[in-house]
Amino acid sequence: AQKITQTQPGMFVQEKEAVTLDCTYDTSDQSYGLFWYKQPSSGEMIFLIYQGSYDEQNATEGRYSLNFQKARKSANLVISASQLGDSAMYFCAMTRQLFNQGGKLIFGQGTELSVKP
Amino acid sequence: NAGVTQTPKFQVLKTGQSMTLQCAQDMNHEYMSWYRQDPGMGLRLIHYSVGAGITDQGEVPNGYNVSRSTTEDFPLRLLSAAPSQTSVYFCASTVGQGWTGELFFGEGSRLTVL
Numbered sequence: 001a002q003k004i005t006q007t008q009p010g011m012f013v014q015e016k017e018a019v020t021l022d023c024t025y026d027t028s029d030q031s032y033g034l035f036w037y038k039q040p041s042s043g044e045m046i047f048l049i050y051q052g053s054y055d056e057q058n059a060t061e062g063r064y065s066l067n068f069q070k071a072r073k074s075a076n077l078v079i080s081a082s083q084l085g086d087s088a089m090y091f092c093a094m095t096r097q098l099f100n101q102g103g104k105l106i107f108g109q110g111t112e113l114s115v116k117p
Numbered sequence: 118n119a120g121v122t123q124t125p126k127f128q129v130l131k132t133g134q135s136m137t138l139q140c141a142q143d144m145n146h147e148y149m150s151w152y153r154q155d156p157g158m159g160l161r162l163i164h165y166s167v168g169a170g171i172t173d174q175g176e177v178p179n180g181y182n183v184s185r186s187t188t189e190d191f192p193l194r195l196l197s198a199a200p201s202q203t204s205v206y207f208c209a210s211t212v213g214q215g216w217t218g219e220l221f222f223g224e225g226s227r228l229t230v231l
Binding site (some may be wrong): 004035037043044045047050065091093103104106107108109110 | 148149150152157158159160161162167173176205206207209210211219220222224225
């Protein structure tokens with residue numbers, strides 16, 4: 001069975017510094033997709049970034065990048081130049097196969113990030 | 118753009134009562150799904166649908182029913198509410214076959230069962 005593990009329940013980072021949120025995954029599939037979502041205190045789920053298992057380059061979206069290490073089965077999120085608005089819960093998720101079959105995602109437990117001024 | 122709309126946003130039920138959480142999307146998305154979020158456990162898939170008339174169970178389907186009579190709507194029914202169903206529920210949609218992009222989530226519905 002697939003599983004996502006986020007080992008950092010909470011993290012602090014100074015404003016303008018970079019931060020890495022850890023995510024490891026377990027799957028026997030060769031094809032899969034990896035996602036990161038942000039959940040601010042208001043509760044909505046915001047998509048940040050996607051990485052396919054066959055993508056050789058790390059995905060980037062603005063200040064977000066996904067450090068994909070396939071052999072180690074890790075998909076860490078790197079946020080550069082942290083801002084106060086980055087304070088939120090962050091979820092790593094994965095889907096079987098490259099394509100989002102049926103909108104089915106497996107989520108990790110989340111990491112709560114607090115950005116200090 | 119409305120996106121994914123969930124109603125109600127808050128609901129309090131007594132054990133044994135039934136209710137329906139409504140979900141509608143106006144993006145013509147093929148796939149829709151329901152998740153529940155409990156503290157410390159992330160989101161877990163309840164039911165999902167790959168198109169009108171087609172539904173299937175997710176990780177935690179017990180106690181919930183769904184149907185998909187139209188592309189736009191995907192209601193979640195609790196037939197006999199239990200305190201263990203106290204949670205925040207999210208409806209989500211995505212484009213469909215061959216799409217690697219994100220799920221679009223509703224704002225969530227907070228349900229308390231007494």
